[in-house]
Amino acid sequence: MRISWLSADEIAAARAALTAGGATWDDHFGPDFEIPASPPDNRLLDWDRITEHVARAERVSEVVRAHGLDEARARFGTTRIAIEAATLAAAAHEGEELDLDQVIDVLQCPIDTYVFYAPFLELMVAYGKDDVERTVQAYEEFAAAYAAALTNVPHGTERVGAMRDGLADFYVAAGKTDEAEALFERRHDEDQGDVAVALSASRAFLAAGSVSHAVRWLGVGAARAAALGRGALAERLRAKQEVVRRRLS
Known part of the structure; x- marks a missing residue:
């Protein structure tokens, strides 16, 4: 399930920098995100946001792989960071444990312009057939927030x-x-x-x-x-x- 607009090469470059010298994903998170050093051949202009986007997705995925979905939900279930919520929802979908509430939670997080939202909109429509008014409202609210966030995005x-x-x-x-x-x-x-x-x-x-x-x-x-x-x-x-x-x- 695709959840990011980043290309495979962009993700690979961010992963390499984030794990350089044996660093873990969590090593980059204190009070603020610690941006990894940019490699000499880096061509990514938005290095700080791209690396944070990748690091947040990877640390959620790591918890799912190592400890299971329940542990990941205990740690990240209340997150308001879109890529973390999206990664957790994707894992729940893979495990056939996703529901309408969790999908809407992803869409109600502040917009991350690197998150690929299309599958979550499709899932919301599919899961929301028995609650049309709520689904319409959530879609409309997301549409307004998304349009505002992408005003100056290529x-x-x-x-x-x-x-x-x-x-x-x-x-x-x-x-x-x-x-x-x-x-x-x-x-x-x-x-x-x-x-x-x-x-x-x-x-x-x-x-x-x-x-x-x-x-x-x-x-x-x-x-x-x-x-x-x-x-x-x-x-x-x-x-x-x-x-x-x-x-x-």
């Missing part, structure tokens, strides 16, 4: 857009059609150079049985494709629109 706009697309899809599945339409419209306006949002909206509504909404979004997608000079795609979407429209008769 590729942050794209990551926030993808997260909001997921929220719009969830609105459809949760029967919140007005909220879904409003968010899909916003995302379609933001993403002027593509038809992806319209296609996502049409698929989501069609899967939920909202045929009229699916038809409308296929038309929106066709219009955008034509405006972008993608005539062949526009024709395919219009043809698909007619096929789907017949379901209304």
